[in-house]
Amino acid sequence: MNRPAILALEDGSVFHGTAIGADGQTSGEVVFNTAMTGYQEILTDPSYTRQIVTLTYPHIGNTGVNAEDVESGAIAAAGLVIRDLPLLASSFRSEQTLSDYLKGQNVLGIADIDTRRLTRILRDKGAQNGAILAGSEAEGDDAVERALAAARAFPGLKGMDLAKVVSCQTPYEWSEGEWALGKGYADTTRGERPFHVVAYDYGVKRNILRMLASRGCRLTVVPAQTPAAEVLAMKPDGVFLANGPGDPEPCDYAIKAIQELLETEIPVFGICLGHQLLALASGARTVKMGHGHHGANHPVQDLDTGKVMITSQNHGFAADEASLPANLRATHRSLFDGTLQGVERTDRPAFSFQGHPEASPGPRDVSPLFDRFVTMMKERR
Protein backbone atom coordinates (compact mmCIF):
# COMPACT_ATOMS: atom_id res chain seq x y z
CA MET A 1 0.00 0.00 0.00
CA ASN A 2 1.25 3.50 -0.83
CA ARG A 3 2.34 5.62 2.10
CA PRO A 4 1.71 9.38 1.80
CA ALA A 5 4.44 12.01 1.89
CA ILE A 6 4.45 15.80 1.87
CA LEU A 7 7.21 18.18 0.80
CA ALA A 8 6.85 21.77 1.97
CA LEU A 9 9.03 24.79 1.18
CA GLU A 10 9.54 27.93 3.22
CA ASP A 11 7.86 29.98 0.46
CA GLY A 12 4.59 28.13 1.15
CA SER A 13 4.74 25.65 -1.75
CA VAL A 14 3.39 22.19 -0.88
CA PHE A 15 3.77 18.94 -2.84
CA HIS A 16 1.85 15.73 -2.10
CA GLY A 17 3.51 12.47 -3.12
CA THR A 18 4.40 8.95 -2.10
CA ALA A 19 6.88 7.97 0.61
CA ILE A 20 9.71 5.83 -0.80
CA GLY A 21 12.06 5.78 2.20
CA ALA A 22 11.69 5.85 5.97
CA ASP A 23 8.66 7.26 7.78
CA GLY A 24 9.08 10.40 9.85
CA GLN A 25 10.16 13.98 9.33
CA THR A 26 13.26 15.65 7.91
CA SER A 27 14.23 19.22 7.09
CA GLY A 28 17.05 20.91 5.23
CA GLU A 29 17.88 23.13 2.28
CA VAL A 30 16.14 21.87 -0.87
CA VAL A 31 18.38 21.89 -3.96
CA PHE A 32 18.10 20.37 -7.43
CA ASN A 33 20.71 18.24 -9.18
CA THR A 34 20.59 17.78 -12.96
CA ALA A 35 22.88 14.73 -13.26
CA MET A 36 21.28 11.93 -15.29
CA THR A 37 23.14 9.14 -13.50
CA GLY A 38 24.85 8.56 -10.18
CA TYR A 39 22.04 8.76 -7.60
CA GLN A 40 24.00 6.63 -5.15
CA GLU A 41 27.15 8.78 -5.41
CA ILE A 42 25.00 11.89 -4.97
CA LEU A 43 23.17 10.56 -1.90
CA THR A 44 26.43 9.53 -0.21
CA ASP A 45 28.38 12.75 -1.02
CA PRO A 46 29.02 14.27 2.45
CA SER A 47 28.70 17.76 0.91
CA TYR A 48 24.91 17.16 0.79
CA THR A 49 24.66 17.02 4.59
CA ARG A 50 21.51 18.90 5.69
CA GLN A 51 20.33 19.26 2.10
CA ILE A 52 17.26 17.60 0.58
CA VAL A 53 18.18 16.67 -2.98
CA THR A 54 15.74 16.82 -5.88
CA LEU A 55 16.86 14.91 -8.96
CA THR A 56 15.57 16.43 -12.19
CA TYR A 57 16.11 13.22 -14.15
CA PRO A 58 12.65 11.61 -13.92
CA HIS A 59 13.39 7.90 -13.37
CA ILE A 60 15.53 7.22 -10.33
CA GLY A 61 16.23 3.78 -8.89
CA ASN A 62 16.24 1.81 -12.16
CA THR A 63 19.57 0.15 -11.42
CA GLY A 64 19.04 -0.42 -7.71
CA VAL A 65 21.94 0.11 -5.32
CA ASN A 66 25.19 -1.69 -4.55
CA ALA A 67 27.88 -1.46 -1.88
CA GLU A 68 30.53 0.00 -4.23
CA ASP A 69 29.15 3.15 -5.82
CA VAL A 70 29.35 5.22 -2.66
CA GLU A 71 31.34 8.35 -1.83
CA SER A 72 31.23 7.81 1.96
CA GLY A 73 30.05 5.22 4.48
CA ALA A 74 26.40 6.28 4.54
CA ILE A 75 23.74 8.44 2.90
CA ALA A 76 24.59 12.06 3.71
CA ALA A 77 21.65 13.86 2.10
CA ALA A 78 18.82 14.81 4.46
CA GLY A 79 16.21 13.51 2.01
CA LEU A 80 15.52 12.58 -1.61
CA VAL A 81 12.88 14.00 -3.96
CA ILE A 82 12.13 12.28 -7.27
CA ARG A 83 9.50 12.09 -9.97
CA ASP A 84 9.26 8.36 -10.46
CA LEU A 85 10.61 5.24 -8.76
CA PRO A 86 10.49 2.34 -11.27
CA LEU A 87 8.62 -0.78 -10.19
CA LEU A 88 11.64 -2.91 -11.00
CA ALA A 89 15.32 -2.35 -10.18
CA SER A 90 17.45 -4.12 -12.74
CA SER A 91 21.24 -4.44 -12.91
CA PHE A 92 23.66 -7.33 -12.52
CA ARG A 93 25.36 -5.24 -9.82
CA SER A 94 22.20 -4.41 -7.89
CA GLU A 95 22.01 -5.74 -4.34
CA GLN A 96 19.04 -3.78 -3.02
CA THR A 97 16.26 -1.47 -4.18
CA LEU A 98 16.66 2.28 -3.69
CA SER A 99 13.60 2.25 -1.45
CA ASP A 100 15.00 -0.43 0.89
CA TYR A 101 18.36 1.38 0.91
CA LEU A 102 16.71 4.62 2.08
CA LYS A 103 14.63 2.79 4.69
CA GLY A 104 17.64 0.82 5.92
CA GLN A 105 19.48 4.07 6.64
CA ASN A 106 16.40 5.83 8.04
CA VAL A 107 16.43 8.44 5.26
CA LEU A 108 13.20 9.94 3.92
CA GLY A 109 12.30 10.09 0.25
CA ILE A 110 9.30 11.36 -1.68
CA ALA A 111 8.26 10.33 -5.21
CA ASP A 112 5.39 11.07 -7.60
CA ILE A 113 5.67 14.83 -7.38
CA ASP A 114 6.14 17.34 -10.21
CA THR A 115 9.90 17.84 -9.96
CA ARG A 116 9.78 20.26 -12.91
CA ARG A 117 7.49 22.61 -10.99
CA LEU A 118 9.70 22.25 -7.91
CA THR A 119 12.88 22.92 -9.89
CA ARG A 120 11.39 26.08 -11.44
CA ILE A 121 10.64 27.38 -7.95
CA LEU A 122 14.20 26.62 -6.77
CA ARG A 123 15.68 28.11 -9.93
CA ASP A 124 13.68 31.33 -9.69
CA LYS A 125 13.68 31.87 -5.92
CA GLY A 126 16.94 30.10 -5.03
CA ALA A 127 17.43 27.07 -2.82
CA GLN A 128 14.63 26.93 -0.23
CA ASN A 129 14.53 25.60 3.29
CA GLY A 130 12.10 22.71 3.26
CA ALA A 131 10.80 19.62 5.01
CA ILE A 132 9.45 16.19 4.13
CA LEU A 133 6.88 14.34 6.22
CA ALA A 134 6.39 10.66 5.36
CA GLY A 135 4.06 7.83 6.43
CA SER A 136 1.75 8.47 9.39
CA GLU A 137 3.50 11.83 9.95
CA ALA A 138 2.01 12.96 6.63
CA GLU A 139 -1.55 12.04 7.70
CA GLY A 140 -4.12 14.19 9.46
CA ASP A 141 -5.72 17.56 8.81
CA ASP A 142 -2.79 19.47 10.21
CA ALA A 143 -0.07 17.63 8.21
CA VAL A 144 0.46 20.44 5.69
CA GLU A 145 0.67 22.98 8.48
CA ARG A 146 3.24 20.84 10.33
CA ALA A 147 5.28 20.39 7.15
CA LEU A 148 5.36 24.15 6.53
CA ALA A 149 6.33 24.81 10.15
CA ALA A 150 9.17 22.28 9.91
CA ALA A 151 10.38 23.86 6.65
CA ARG A 152 10.42 27.33 8.22
CA ALA A 153 12.10 26.07 11.39
CA PHE A 154 15.22 25.01 9.45
CA PRO A 155 17.74 27.81 10.11
CA GLY A 156 19.37 27.69 6.64
CA LEU A 157 22.91 26.76 5.69
CA LYS A 158 24.35 30.27 5.84
CA GLY A 159 26.64 30.50 8.85
CA MET A 160 26.47 26.73 9.46
CA ASP A 161 29.82 24.98 10.03
CA LEU A 162 29.27 21.34 9.06
CA ALA A 163 32.84 20.42 8.03
CA LYS A 164 33.89 19.65 11.59
CA VAL A 165 30.64 17.72 12.13
CA VAL A 166 31.08 15.26 9.24
CA SER A 167 34.90 15.01 9.41
CA CYS A 168 36.65 11.85 10.62
CA GLN A 169 37.49 11.86 14.34
CA THR A 170 41.00 10.40 14.06
CA PRO A 171 43.58 10.31 11.25
CA TYR A 172 43.65 7.30 8.92
CA GLU A 173 45.72 6.07 5.97
CA TRP A 174 44.15 5.60 2.50
CA SER A 175 45.66 3.44 -0.22
CA GLU A 176 42.72 2.28 -2.39
CA GLY A 177 43.39 3.31 -5.99
CA GLU A 178 44.84 1.82 -9.17
CA TRP A 179 48.52 2.56 -8.51
CA ALA A 180 49.10 -1.00 -7.27
CA LEU A 181 48.01 -2.24 -10.69
CA GLY A 182 50.95 -0.41 -12.27
CA LYS A 183 49.08 2.58 -13.67
CA GLY A 184 50.46 6.06 -13.02
CA TYR A 185 53.62 7.91 -13.81
CA ALA A 186 56.06 6.18 -16.09
CA ASP A 187 59.03 8.07 -14.67
CA THR A 188 58.54 7.10 -11.03
CA THR A 189 59.39 3.75 -9.55
CA ARG A 190 56.60 1.25 -8.97
CA GLY A 191 55.93 -0.18 -5.56
CA GLU A 192 55.85 2.37 -2.77
CA ARG A 193 53.80 5.43 -3.70
CA PRO A 194 56.29 8.31 -3.95
CA PHE A 195 54.28 11.25 -2.52
CA HIS A 196 52.94 11.65 0.98
CA VAL A 197 49.82 13.79 0.92
CA VAL A 198 47.99 14.92 4.03
CA ALA A 199 44.31 15.37 3.18
CA TYR A 200 42.09 17.54 5.37
CA ASP A 201 38.75 15.78 5.71
CA TYR A 202 36.00 18.38 5.64
CA GLY A 203 33.63 15.72 4.24
CA VAL A 204 35.86 14.11 1.63
CA LYS A 205 34.50 12.07 -1.28
CA ARG A 206 36.23 8.71 -1.66
CA ASN A 207 36.88 9.12 -5.37
CA ILE A 208 39.15 12.10 -4.65
CA LEU A 209 41.29 9.86 -2.44
CA ARG A 210 41.26 7.14 -5.13
CA MET A 211 42.32 9.61 -7.85
CA LEU A 212 45.23 10.83 -5.70
CA ALA A 213 46.26 7.29 -4.69
CA SER A 214 46.17 6.17 -8.33
CA ARG A 215 48.67 8.96 -9.12
CA GLY A 216 51.19 7.74 -6.59
CA CYS A 217 50.05 9.49 -3.40
CA ARG A 218 50.22 7.88 0.03
CA LEU A 219 47.42 9.56 1.91
CA THR A 220 47.01 10.46 5.54
CA VAL A 221 43.49 11.76 6.03
CA VAL A 222 43.21 14.06 9.05
CA PRO A 223 40.26 15.59 10.96
CA ALA A 224 39.08 19.05 9.91
CA GLN A 225 40.34 20.70 13.10
CA THR A 226 43.91 19.35 12.96
CA PRO A 227 46.33 22.27 13.58
CA ALA A 228 48.82 23.11 10.83
CA ALA A 229 51.75 22.26 13.14
CA GLU A 230 50.56 18.63 13.38
CA VAL A 231 50.28 18.41 9.61
CA LEU A 232 53.76 19.91 9.12
CA ALA A 233 55.16 17.40 11.63
CA MET A 234 54.02 14.64 9.22
CA LYS A 235 56.42 16.12 6.63
CA PRO A 236 53.94 15.98 3.74
CA ASP A 237 54.94 16.44 0.09
CA GLY A 238 51.57 18.10 -0.43
CA VAL A 239 48.42 19.09 1.43
CA PHE A 240 44.94 18.48 0.03
CA LEU A 241 41.84 20.44 1.12
CA ALA A 242 38.67 18.39 0.65
CA ASN A 243 35.12 19.18 -0.36
CA GLY A 244 32.57 19.41 2.42
CA PRO A 245 29.11 20.61 3.47
CA GLY A 246 27.89 23.89 4.89
CA ASP A 247 29.18 27.45 4.81
CA PRO A 248 32.98 27.86 4.49
CA GLU A 249 33.05 31.21 6.31
CA PRO A 250 32.55 29.97 9.90
CA CYS A 251 35.34 27.34 9.51
CA ASP A 252 37.86 29.59 11.28
CA TYR A 253 40.05 26.66 12.44
CA ALA A 254 40.50 25.57 8.79
CA ILE A 255 41.17 29.08 7.51
CA LYS A 256 43.83 29.59 10.20
CA ALA A 257 45.51 26.23 9.49
CA ILE A 258 45.58 26.92 5.74
CA GLN A 259 47.10 30.36 6.32
CA GLU A 260 49.88 28.74 8.34
CA LEU A 261 50.45 26.07 5.69
CA LEU A 262 50.66 28.79 3.04
CA GLU A 263 53.63 30.27 4.89
CA THR A 264 55.60 27.20 3.75
CA GLU A 265 56.44 26.11 0.19
CA ILE A 266 54.40 22.89 0.40
CA PRO A 267 52.03 22.45 -2.58
CA VAL A 268 48.34 22.87 -1.66
CA PHE A 269 45.35 21.71 -3.74
CA GLY A 270 41.73 22.37 -2.81
CA ILE A 271 38.41 21.10 -4.19
CA CYS A 272 35.02 22.75 -3.65
CA LEU A 273 34.83 23.63 0.08
CA GLY A 274 38.65 23.31 0.02
CA HIS A 275 38.71 25.84 -2.84
CA GLN A 276 36.49 28.25 -0.90
CA LEU A 277 38.68 27.86 2.20
CA LEU A 278 41.87 28.51 0.22
CA ALA A 279 40.25 31.68 -1.12
CA LEU A 280 39.17 32.79 2.38
CA ALA A 281 42.63 32.00 3.79
CA SER A 282 44.15 34.19 1.06
CA GLY A 283 41.91 37.14 1.93
CA ALA A 284 39.01 36.72 -0.54
CA ARG A 285 35.28 36.64 0.35
CA THR A 286 32.69 33.92 -0.15
CA VAL A 287 29.01 34.45 -0.90
CA LYS A 288 25.84 32.35 -0.78
CA MET A 289 24.57 31.67 -4.30
CA GLY A 290 20.93 31.55 -5.43
CA HIS A 291 20.31 27.93 -6.43
CA GLY A 292 24.00 27.05 -6.63
CA HIS A 293 25.45 24.44 -8.99
CA HIS A 294 24.50 20.77 -8.66
CA GLY A 295 24.87 18.53 -11.69
CA ALA A 296 27.18 16.75 -14.07
CA ASN A 297 26.79 18.94 -17.14
CA HIS A 298 28.29 22.31 -16.24
CA PRO A 299 30.55 24.03 -18.79
CA VAL A 300 33.62 25.63 -17.18
CA GLN A 301 36.28 27.59 -19.04
CA ASP A 302 40.00 27.41 -18.38
CA LEU A 303 40.86 31.12 -18.59
CA ASP A 304 44.49 30.50 -19.66
CA THR A 305 43.82 28.15 -22.58
CA GLY A 306 40.23 29.10 -23.43
CA LYS A 307 39.36 25.42 -23.32
CA VAL A 308 35.85 24.48 -22.13
CA MET A 309 35.33 21.43 -19.95
CA ILE A 310 32.07 19.75 -18.96
CA THR A 311 32.20 19.32 -15.20
CA SER A 312 30.54 17.84 -12.17
CA GLN A 313 29.36 20.44 -9.64
CA ASN A 314 27.88 20.58 -6.16
CA HIS A 315 28.04 23.86 -4.32
CA GLY A 316 25.80 26.57 -2.93
CA PHE A 317 28.50 29.02 -1.86
CA ALA A 318 31.17 30.59 -4.07
CA ALA A 319 34.36 32.59 -3.76
CA ASP A 320 33.64 36.08 -5.07
CA GLU A 321 35.93 36.93 -7.99
CA ALA A 322 35.63 40.67 -7.26
CA SER A 323 37.19 40.09 -3.84
CA LEU A 324 40.37 38.30 -4.96
CA PRO A 325 43.55 39.80 -3.50
CA ALA A 326 46.51 40.59 -5.76
CA ASN A 327 48.21 37.24 -5.10
CA LEU A 328 45.16 35.13 -6.00
CA ARG A 329 44.47 34.75 -9.71
CA ALA A 330 41.23 33.52 -11.34
CA THR A 331 41.93 30.41 -13.46
CA HIS A 332 38.45 29.07 -14.28
CA ARG A 333 34.95 30.49 -14.75
CA SER A 334 31.47 28.96 -15.06
CA LEU A 335 29.91 29.46 -18.49
CA PHE A 336 26.44 29.06 -16.94
CA ASP A 337 26.57 32.16 -14.73
CA GLY A 338 30.10 33.57 -14.93
CA THR A 339 30.95 32.69 -11.32
CA LEU A 340 34.50 31.88 -10.25
CA GLN A 341 35.50 28.21 -10.68
CA GLY A 342 39.20 28.13 -9.94
CA VAL A 343 42.06 30.14 -8.45
CA GLU A 344 45.80 29.93 -8.03
CA ARG A 345 48.21 31.72 -5.73
CA THR A 346 50.79 33.69 -7.66
CA ASP A 347 53.29 33.58 -4.77
CA ARG A 348 52.85 29.96 -3.61
CA PRO A 349 52.40 26.50 -5.17
CA ALA A 350 48.69 26.50 -4.25
CA PHE A 351 45.58 26.22 -6.44
CA SER A 352 41.98 25.09 -6.21
CA PHE A 353 38.87 24.22 -8.20
CA GLN A 354 35.23 24.86 -7.32
CA GLY A 355 33.74 21.92 -9.24
CA HIS A 356 34.56 18.24 -8.92
CA PRO A 357 37.54 16.94 -10.93
CA GLU A 358 36.95 13.52 -9.34
CA ALA A 359 33.46 13.49 -10.96
CA SER A 360 31.67 10.49 -9.42
CA PRO A 361 29.19 11.07 -10.83
CA GLY A 362 30.07 13.03 -13.93
CA PRO A 363 32.57 13.58 -16.74
CA ARG A 364 36.30 13.51 -16.06
CA ASP A 365 37.32 16.50 -18.21
CA VAL A 366 38.96 18.20 -15.21
CA SER A 367 40.97 15.21 -13.93
CA PRO A 368 44.27 16.72 -15.21
CA LEU A 369 44.17 18.98 -12.13
CA PHE A 370 45.20 15.96 -10.07
CA ASP A 371 48.21 15.53 -12.38
CA ARG A 372 49.04 19.20 -11.89
CA PHE A 373 49.16 18.71 -8.10
CA VAL A 374 51.45 15.69 -8.50
CA THR A 375 53.68 17.66 -10.88
CA MET A 376 53.97 20.45 -8.28
CA MET A 377 55.10 17.94 -5.66
CA LYS A 378 57.56 16.41 -8.11
CA GLU A 379 59.01 19.82 -9.02
CA ARG A 380 59.50 20.75 -5.39
CA ARG A 381 61.72 17.70 -4.77
Ligand SMILES: NC(=O)CC[C@H](N)C(=O)O
Ligand atom coordinates in the same frame (compact mmCIF):
# COMPACT_ATOMS: atom_id res chain seq x y z
N1 LIG B 1 30.90 20.08 -2.51
C1 LIG B 1 31.35 21.01 -1.67
O1 LIG B 1 32.46 20.94 -1.16
C2 LIG B 1 30.38 22.11 -1.29
C3 LIG B 1 31.03 23.28 -0.64
C4 LIG B 1 30.03 24.13 0.15
N2 LIG B 1 29.41 23.37 1.17
C5 LIG B 1 29.01 24.74 -0.78
O2 LIG B 1 27.87 24.38 -0.74
O3 LIG B 1 29.32 25.58 -1.57
